[in-house]
Amino acid sequence: MTEALPLPKTASAARRRARRVLALTLAVGLGLPSALFGAVLVLSPLRHLAPPGLSPGSVFLFRALCLLLLAVVLVTFGAVISGMTVWWEMRVSSRMQSRVGYNRVGAAGFLQWVADAVKLILKEDLVPKDADAVLFRAAPYFVIVGFALTFVALPFGESLIAADLDVGIFYLLSVSALVVVGILVAGWSSNSKWSLFGGMRSAAQVISYEIPAGLAAMVPVLMAGTLSMQGIIRSQGAWPWQWILLTNPFALLAFLVFFVAQLAEGNRTPFDLPEAESELVAGYVSEYSAFRFAIFFLVEYGNLWVMSAVAVTLFLGGWQVPFAGPAAFEAARGVATLPGPLWWALEILSLLVFVAKTVLVMNLIIWVRWTLPRIRVDQMMSLCWKYLVPFAFAAFVGTLLWQILLARVPWVASLTGAVLTLGGAVTAYFFLRLTYRNIAAVGDRVDLSNW
Amino acid sequence: MPETVRAYALAVGTTVRSFWHGLSITLSYLLRRPMTVQYPDRTALPVREMLPPRYRGFLEVDVSICTGCQACERACPIDCIAMVLEKDPQNPKQRLVTQFDIDEAKCMFCGLCVEPCPTGSIQHTQEFEASTRHLRNLTFRWSDPLKPWPVYKVPKDATYYPRALLGAILRPMLEARAWDAPPPEFLPPEPEGKPAPAAPAKAAPPLPAPASAAPPKPGP
Numbered sequence: 001m002t003e004a005l006p007l008p009k010t011a012s013a014a015r016r017r018a019r020r021v022l023a024l025t026l027a028v029g030l031g032l033p034s035a036l037f038g039a040v041l042v043l044s045p046l047r048h049l050a051p052p053g054l055s056p057g058s059v060f061l062f063r064a065l066c067l068l069l070l071a072v073v074l075v076t077f078g079a080v081i082s083g084m085t086v087w088w089e090m091r092v093s094s095r096m097q098s099r100v101g102y103n104r105v106g107a108a109g110f111l112q113w114v115a116d117a118v119k120l121i122l123k124e125d126l127v128p129k130d131a132d133a134v135l136f137r138a139a140p141y142f143v144i145v146g147f148a149l150t151f152v153a154l155p156f157g158e159s160l161i162a163a164d165l166d167v168g169i170f171y172l173l174s175v176s177a178l179v180v181v182g183i184l185v186a187g188w189s190s191n192s193k194w195s196l197f198g199g200m201r202s203a204a205q206v207i208s209y210e211i212p213a214g215l216a217a218m219v220p221v222l223m224a225g226t227l228s229m230q231g232i233i234r235s236q237g238a239w240p241w242q243w244i245l246l247t248n249p250f251a252l253l254a255f256l257v258f259f260v261a262q263l264a265e266g267n268r269t270p271f272d273l274p275e276a277e278s279e280l281v282a283g284y285v286s287e288y289s290a291f292r293f294a295i296f297f298l299v300e301y302g303n304l305w306v307m308s309a310v311a312v313t314l315f316l317g318g319w320q321v322p323f324a325g326p327a328a329f330e331a332a333r334g335v336a337t338l339p340g341p342l343w344w345a346l347e348i349l350s351l352l353v354f355v356a357k358t359v360l361v362m363n364l365i366i367w368v369r370w371t372l373p374r375i376r377v378d379q380m381m382s383l384c385w386k387y388l389v390p391f392a393f394a395a396f397v398g399t400l401l402w403q404i405l406l407a408r409v410p411w412v413a414s415l416t417g418a419v420l421t422l423g424g425a426v427t428a429y430f431f432l433r434l435t436y437r438n439i440a441a442v443g444d445r446v447d448l449s450n451w
Numbered sequence: 452m453p454e455t456v457r458a459y460a461l462a463v464g465t466t467v468r469s470f471w472h473g474l475s476i477t478l479s480y481l482l483r484r485p486m487t488v489q490y491p492d493r494t495a496l497p498v499r500e501m502l503p504p505r506y507r508g509f510l511e512v513d514v515s516i517c518t519g520c521q522a523c524e525r526a527c528p529i530d531c532i533a534m535v536l537e538k539d540p541q542n543p544k545q546r547l548v549t550q551f552d553i554d555e556a557k558c559m560f561c562g563l564c565v566e567p568c569p570t571g572s573i574q575h576t577q578e579f580e581a582s583t584r585h586l587r588n589l590t591f592r593w594s595d596p597l598k599p600w601p602v603y604k605v606p607k608d609a610t611y612y613p614r615a616l617l618g619a620i621l622r623p624m625l626e627a628r629a630w631d632a633p634p635p636e637f638l639p640p641e642p643e644g645k646p647a648p649a650a651p652a653k654a655a656p657p658l659p660a661p662a663s664a665a666p667p668k669p670g671p
Contacts, residue, residue, distance in 0.1 A: 096477045100487040371473040387463070431475060438479035447484040 018107075025107035028114070032080055037156070037355070039073040041347060044160045045339065070162055074151040082302035083113035085362065089301075092363070093370045100450060108451055120297075123290040128191060131287060135189030140288075140295040142182030147299040149175040150306045155229050157319045157351035158329055168229035169217055172310060173210070176265070179299060180206040183274065183284050186296070190287035198283025201377065202274035206265050208384045213261035215392035219254035219399045220244045220314040233318030234326065238353075241417030245315040246424070249416060250398035255315045257392045262311065264380070266303045268365060270372040273380060308361035312354065316361070319354035321346065491580070499577040499618075507560040507575040510553050511621040512593040516612045517572040519548050519602030523564035531557035532564060539601065547599035555581070556589035570603065570612040576621050585634035591624070 047066035050059050087102060087110055094101030102109025127133050152175075153168040155161040165171050180203055187199015221227055223244055224235035236243050244251050264271040275283030285296045312318055324346055332343035375383070406413055439446060490498055499508070524532045535550035564573055583589060594600060605612075 092481065095483075095485055096480045098480060098483070098486045100485050100489060103489070367474060367477060371477045372469075386459075431471070434471075434475045435479045435482070438476055439483060444483050446482045448482065450484050450487065450489070 022107045025110045028106070029084070029110050033077075033084070036073055036077045036080060037351060040070070040077070040156050040160055041344075041351060043070040043073065044156070044162065045347070049338070067162075074162060075148050078147060078151060078302040078305070079298055081305045082298045082300075083117060085301045085304050085366075086116070086297075087113045089366045089369075092366050096370045103451065117294065120294040121291055125290040125292065126287075128287050130191045132189040132191065135185050136287075137292075139182045139186035139189060140292045142185060143179050143299045144182075144295050146175055146178030146180075146182060147302055147306070149178070153229055154306065154309050155233060155313055155318060155354065157347050157354055158321075159347060160319075160351060161230060164228055164230045167227045169221060169232070169310070169314065170227050172229075172306075173214060173217065176303075176306070177206070177210065179303075186288070187284040190284070192287050194280045194282070194286045195284050198274040198280050198286070201280075202267060202284060205267075205271060205273060205380060208381065209261040209264040209271075209388070212257050212384060212388035212392040213265060215389070215396050216254040216258035216261065217314060219248070219251050219395050222396075222399050222403060223248060223251065229313050229318075233313055233320060236317045236320060238317060238320035238322040238324075240317075240424070241414070241421045242320075243315060243317040243417075245317075246420040247413045247417045248399060248402050249420065250395040250402055251315065252420065253391055254395035254399070255311070257388050257395065258314070259311060260383075261388060262307045263365065263368065264384070266307050267300060268304075269369040270375050271380060272374055273377060304362050304365055305358065308358040308365065309354075311361050312357045316357050318357075319350035321349045321353055324349070499579065502577045502579075504577075506577050506579075507562050508578045509555050509576055509581065509591070509621060509625075510558065510564065511574055511576045511578075511618065512551060512553070513572045513574075513614045513620060514548070514551070514593055514600050516570045516603045516614055517548065517551075518569055518605060519546055520569060522567035522569070523573050526563045526567050528561065528563060529557055529559060531555075536602070537599070546602050548594045548602060549596050549599040551593040552590050553593065554590045556586050570605065571614055572603075572612070574614075574617055576618040578618060578621055578625060581625055581628075582630060583628075584631045587634040588628065588632055590635075591621075 043066050047063050047070065051062060054062065090112070091101045091108070102112040105111040105115045127136055150172055152162045153165050153171050155164075183202045183206075184199045187195045187197075187202070190196070220232050224232040226232060226235070232244075240246055245255050246252070267274050273283075274280075275285060280286070285293055288296060329343065329346055332340060332346050334340045334343070436446075488494060488498075494501070502508070519534070519536050521534050521536070524534045531554040533550060533552045533554075534548065536546050537549050539545040539547050560575065562575060565575060568574075581589065
């Protein structure tokens with residue numbers, strides 16, 4: 001029989017214990033992301049350096065070592081961020097349902113994701129008797145590889161990117177399709193009707209939604225004139241009225257299409273048909289357990305970060321820091337082998353801006369998930385083919401015409417930016433007023449206690 | 452399935468409106484206080500103090516005003532009360548309660564024992580937290596067979612019964628016990644011919660026979 005953890009005897013002992021728990025939670029919750037972001041911050045510029053006095057072979061080895069470390073850091077970052085997202089999503093969703101949610105492991109239940117991961121790793125790894133064992137075991141690799149590869153072209157800051165590919169967004173959209181292969185393999189090899197239905201639905205859904213997503217992603221590409229992620233960000237400004245989203249009304253439409261299509265590609269509610277638990281138990285993961293299940297779960301939540309980062313890159317100005325244009329970065333960089341401290345400070349600022357925007361978009365995705373119910377399969381298909389695809393085409397053609405207009409009358413971009421930013425502010429005001437009225441209408445008030 | 456341009460536009464409008472209202476409703480709940488009461492460790496008061504006054508928790512007997520009438524025992528529909536009364540060897544006019552066991556594990560908290568009590572000695576409290584490792588620990592023994600107490604004689608001019616504050620007797624009992632305390636052990640019967648150590652030794656009958664010790668119930 002396991003002995004229960006001894007409860008603190010006195011009030012002061014309880015307070016001391018609460019303080020220790022809080023300190024541990026803060027150490028993990030702030031330390032882990034800080035360490036990972038710090039590693040990205042140091043390693044990404046470092047891998048371009050050629051330390052003086054080294055032979056070409058040593059320089060190659062040095063850069064390879066940096067890249068290897070960066071790869072480990074980025075995959076770890078994907079795992080950690082997906083765990084933290086699970087915790088945050090559970091907290092947010094439970095408050096939206098008038099519950100409290102995770103609050104036992106660590107302060108505010110923050111360490112719950114660690115506990116869950118440990119539990120999943122310790123579980124028995126089952127392969128069903130009639131499953132196709134090889135494919136069944138291979139499927140999680142496809143999924144995790146498709147997820148990990150996206151981090152190659154995912155920017156974090158001004159110079160913080162593993163590889164600024166010339167075909168960045170194209171590369172991202174194509175490797176993230178590898179996840180579908182894994183899902184389809186998982187559904188097929190499980191030899192279970194639920195898994196098969198889940199896998200087939202997922203394939204149909206993701207392939208359909210690739211079309212509006214790709215078309216919508218073309219809009220920023222057209223406006224920036226490049227496929228490179230950093231190039232797209234460099235073509236935007238730091239302020240909202242300089243973002244691609246708000247300088248072109250068609251980009252606004254494209255963003256909405258892109259956002260919905262990304263939700264569908266990430267199998268997020270309201271598009272979680274492949275794992276609709278009321279119909280398909282758990283869809284393609286029905287037969288998976290232990291670490292293999294953990295990988296599917298990790299990728300699903302880690303994809304939130306990827307989705308948000310891509311949306312921020314394409315439409316929301318990426319890491320652009322206010323009052324610090326490319327000239328400021330260039331000046332701070334200097335000509336020495338190692339950049340000066342001001343440059344590092346600017347890099348940290350750009351990293352913070354990018355992370356803040358990404359977290360905001362992630363919150364939007366979580367918010368949508370806990371608001372809308374799951375849609376039917378026929379609705380999912382009709383939404384894609386009858387609404388998103390025509391809208392995406394309209395945005396595409398509209399942007400072409402818009403670029404012609406911009407070439408003639410350049411100030412239209414500033415005007416649109418100002419008008420749309422103002423419109424966004426007014427919309428936000430009316431939205432918050434409606435929210436406040438929802439609360440006040442039943443005699444309730446804004447109260448963030450009871451954590 | 453939209454058939455016309457109008458239906459198509461309507462569908463788009465409905466989607467936008469449902470986003471507008473739906474997101475605002477979920478956000479408004481995010482900003483409110485959750486209903487959850489974080490029992491047991493994060494409540495403003497202990498939960499027993501937040502319960503309604505007529506809550507039927509564990510039974511409590513104030514032995515100082517118990518008349519030993521056994522009305523509660525007769526009223527109990529599931530025989531979870533066991534009482535034994537004997538004459539005081541020193542004072543034949545005085546009766547002693549040598550056993551008063553209430554099996555709270557069996558009790559269904561119906562309150563039928565509380566109603567016939569002439570002095571209000573037996574009452575329900577707000578106490579409900581007494582989970583224990585051994586079921587027998589839920590038998591509350593209101594009389595020690597080795598130290599029986601005399602029954603209460605109601606004074607002629609009594610206008611009220613001096614009952615202790617509700618819960619004041621049960622609370623210290625509950626606090627004194629550990630949740631994993633060992634269960635009571637029933638002693639083997641005393642060997643024949645050997646005098647018992649304590650004075651009212653006869654008053655310690657072998658315990659697991661409350662049914663035989665209790666007087667038969669009056670038939671209907």
